Amino acid sequence: MSRINLKKAAAAIKKYNRFLISAHTSPEGDALGSELALYFLLKKLGKQAVIINEDPLPPEYSFLAGKDSIRLYTPALKDISFDCAVILDCTDLGRIGEVSRLINDALPVINIDHHISNKKFGAVNWVDAQASSASEMVFRLYKEMRLPFDADSALPLYVGIMTDTGSFRYSNTSVFTHKAAGELLRFGFNVPLVYRSIYENIPFTDIQLLIKTLSYIHRTSAGKIAWVELPAKLLRHKKLSFDLTDHILSFIRGIRDIQAAVLFKENLGVRNEIRVNLRSTGLVDVNKVAQAFGGGGHKTASGCTVHGKLADVRKKVIAKIQQNLK
Numbered sequence: 221m222s223r224i225n226l227k228k229a230a231a232a233i234k235k236y237n238r239f240l241i242s243a244h245t246s247p248e249g250d251a252l253g254s255e256l257a258l259y260f261l262l263k264k265l266g267k268q269a270v271i272i273n274e275d276p277l278p279p280e281y282s283f284l285a286g287k288d289s290i291r292l293y294t295p296a297l298k299d300i301s302f303d304c305a306v307i308l309d310c311t312d313l314g315r316i317g318e319v320s321r322l323i324n325d326a327l328p329v330i331n332i333d334h335h336i337s338n339k340k341f342g343a344v345n346w347v348d349a350q351a352s353s354a355s356e357m358v359f360r361l362y363k364e365m366r367l368p369f370d371a372d373s374a375l376p377l378y379v380g381i382m383t384d385t386g387s388f389r390y391s392n393t394s395v396f397t398h399k400a401a402g403e404l405l406r407f408g409f410n411v412p413l414v415y416r417s418i419y420e421n422i423p424f425t426d427i428q429l430l431i432k433t434l435s436y437i438h439r440t441s442a443g444k445i446a447w448v449e450l451p452a453k454l455l456r457h458k459k460l461s462f463d464l465t466d467h468i469l470s471f472i473r474g475i476r477d478i479q480a481a482v483l484f485k486e487n488l489g490v491r492n493e494i495r496v497n498l499r500s501t502g503l504v505d506v507n508k509v510a511q512a513f514g515g516g517g518h519k520t521a522s523g524c525t526v527h528g529k530l531a532d533v534r535k536k537v538i539a540k541i542q543q544n545l546k
């Protein structure tokens with residue numbers, strides 16, 4: 221199934237000429253990596269392409285070549301005419317935020333994604349929940365189209381695969397993932413430097429916030445569930461320059477006997493809106509939990525946005541996880 225849809229995606233890419241590329245808001249390694257590598261692929265084919273994102277590139281990814289080709293969404297961009305949109309690493313079109321205003325019914329959408337909860341919103345839907353990352357899928361697209369990698373395209377693909385596999389240690393890491401990473405490594409980029417830019421580049425003020433957060437880890441269900449809360453009052457005085465979500469969650473995941481880790485974050489912009497990020501050590505299907513609240517993702521990593529007071533949302537979500545404990 222996924223092989224047929226890979227061919228359909230490749231055929232559509234050959235057919236069209238002016239591409240809009242986008243991925244989810246708050247872009248991280250996989251969103252940026254797959255966007256940039258696809259951009260270079262289209263350039264190799266002599267196509268026009270513009271990457272448009274709602275949110276800026278986080279500073280820890282500023283080493284990526286081609287980052288200057290990413291444009292931030294403004295309504296004026298509707299004057300550019302596209303004949304195809306490729307959406308990467310998104311379960312649904314809403315995930316690209318404001319950029320979705322540039323997409324109307326007449327514009328064919330190619331949906332390339334690896335989330336099991338994908339809503340198949342495209343004219344072409346190449347969804348492969350077995351793939352470690354959208355970047356691994358773009359890697360396969362290069363292979364399918366017999367296009368060579370170069371230093372510019374290899375680095376973002378490596379970055380996307382590395383970040384979405386938790387540096388090759390999550391269950392989505394396959395033989396193919398390592399083979400792909402091995403092939404990309406031949407282009408000779410500095411792996412320790414890449415790792416350090418992304419993971420060891422945390423502003424000290426964020427570490428202070430991390431310390432505050434971690435001093436309130438709660439556990440329940442005989443220590444199988446652990447959670448932390450980021451209430452607005454903790455976040456208000458500080459503009460988060462660095463996304464701590466992953467760091468906090470990977471720390472909690474490491475607690476002995478944990479099956480599920482949850483981070484509840486009060487949205488600063490909207491009252492009574494809570495962003496919930498979930499991680500599982502493998503036994504609990506947190507995609508199922510997130511889907512119960514209108515979100516989704518992967519079996520071991522997912523998220524949802526829930527409306528209500530922090531304490532109420534927390535109770536509801538924890539209860540749902542408890543139903544899914546092993």
Ligand SMILES: [Mn+2]
Nearest residue numbers: 250309354384
């Ligand atoms: Mn991804």
